[in-house]
Amino acid sequence: MNLKELSQTLGLSQTTVSRALNGYPEVNGATRERVERAARQFGYRPNVRAKGLATGRALAIGHVIPIGTKPELVNPIFGDFIAGAGETYSRYGYEMILSIIDGRNEEAVYRGLKSRRAVDGVIIHGPRISEPRISLLQEIGLPFAVHGRTGHFDKPFTWLDVNNQEAFREATNYLVDLGHRRIGLVNGPEKLDFAYRRRVGYLEVLNRHDIPVDPALMHSDPMTEDAGYAASRAMLALPDPPTALLCASLVSALGARRAVEECGLFMARDVSIITHDDALSYLQNGGDTPIFTATRSSVRDAGRRLAEMLLEAIAHPEAPPQTEVLKAELVIGQSTGPAPRKD
Amino acid sequence: MNLKELSQTLGLSQTTVSRALNGYPEVNGATRERVERAARQFGYRPNVRAKGLATGRALAIGHVIPIGTKPELVNPIFGDFIAGAGETYSRYGYEMILSIIDGRNEEAVYRGLKSRRAVDGVIIHGPRISEPRISLLQEIGLPFAVHGRTGHFDKPFTWLDVNNQEAFREATNYLVDLGHRRIGLVNGPEKLDFAYRRRVGYLEVLNRHDIPVDPALMHSDPMTEDAGYAASRAMLALPDPPTALLCASLVSALGARRAVEECGLFMARDVSIITHDDALSYLQNGGDTPIFTATRSSVRDAGRRLAEMLLEAIAHPEAPPQTEVLKAELVIGQSTGPAPRKD
DNA sequence: AGCAACAGTCAAAGCGCTTTGGAAAGTGAT
């Protein structure tokens, strides 16, 4: 059933039916009622392509995910993020289109999305410190919103981020207050902005307390269980091993815990662990009581919110870009304790 | 730049330009060359909506993901699957559209995709044993392909599955051969077809060896770390605890390992663990040598392949539906060993 | 009664593409 058929059935023009269904004011209340009932009865839904062609809008938002050999843009986080964003999209009648690409021709993909009019905007995931995508999108004029933030650009843009720096400052502080002086950092890839910021937060606290910075205690790797394990293992094998580990994600922390236990040590008693926890739906930090002490911020909420911000920006192109910072909260779990006394 | 402008620039009709770019034979070689060069030069890409409207095809495949309160359709697996499928789509010029829905109105969503002509087909994830989506899609005539398989339907359909039953038979056998008699099953939700099949495989081996089936040794829960931990913990607390655990996923197995270690036991020596491993990119089963003995099958390969099968089915609607079974391979890791002697 | 204003409706144009049904030009055989 298309618009033409529906309007013929009703004995009305396409114009009137279209207006009735799209909530335009110049339609009689009774007529609108009748049209809506008929549409429901016949299961009429406007053809999304025809609508897009006529309006010039795509009613779709793109997410471009480069998949290299290394899983840098961590998969599970992405899953939760789009779950959140998807909720927003369906609430606003938008569609989410996903492009999985092999990483090399990223620029071509964005240009393609723009010139084919495939989407009204895109969300940028995992911004690096130096982020070529932003200037590219500004140049070609494709609306976008960034999950995370990044260095200085001439033109402002829409973004949403967690207060990574502050969160890791707080976490490091918590450890220092517990008496820890040797604190290992199991960070994510530091060319990603959020990882960089976390290290800055960590270093700030060390400096403030005159704790020497030891490069051997700072690892930066993909946030996998395996890498978390390897980094922790390496640090625990040092002559002067850390008594606390600061991890970038729950997955890394699982690896860290494995390393700790494999060394015959006990978490919390011998080695404290704090991790950032993205509150992923399938990988939770324990049930009622958190296992790991963690800086927690729901990435799903972030998705929900950033999608709203992008739709907002598309609807009001003239408005100045919005930015928002989500505060991660420090939750105390069973993975931290006072630094063991040296003897 | 649109087709009209491009054709004017070239002094050709839209027809010829369109044909030249779409590889139709009735265009002079030289002309085609000229058109292609100009298209490249001006960055012309056909408007995807106009094209879809004109051809009646959407050039898009839908993935509908219900997100309830419980993460049943496990997130991380899904991530890898669509990464694989996405590779196929971009190779064939298709787009992937993702619908995140709240689970209650699934039927309405599929009907909507069909009537709005939003997609040319859909992929069905996580089929349950009794699967209403299949008859629905057959009824409304929306092409689909199923990741996994399920009970008997009058009309055949396209699916791709892992040989779950056989894989778990093999895994159980391996444990029995190692002398284990008390084998716990940390299964996924058994209303999902694959989990059901795995249990069948497990039970077959117990029966063949006259090992008594103990309901207390069979758990069926969402495949989270937490649930894996809880199930294992419960079984290890039994008066006659299992000496081996068979897990549904690597995430569950991480939980199982935590339970084992928390009981002061050693994996492999006291309790053997075998898990199914979906070869997820971000959560690998160890580096070079596998940590867990596992039945392994790449879910990303599955995505790649099933997407091909669906596109094939769409291109040839008259052909009989194809089905395919991927064989999971048993890889021996460090998590299994001979059953401890009772004394 | 006469006129402006307005509510309610419609026909038709247009979005950017594909595809149908020719037409013009070229080719070789008669």
Next chain:
DNA sequence: ATCACTTTCCAAAGCGCTTTGACTGTTGCT
């Protein structure tokens, strides 16, 4: 020179929607 094809190109229709501009009655006001 004529005919029968081919080859190469084109004008125009059509995909299903939105939106412009115009057309009817009604109503309200003088």
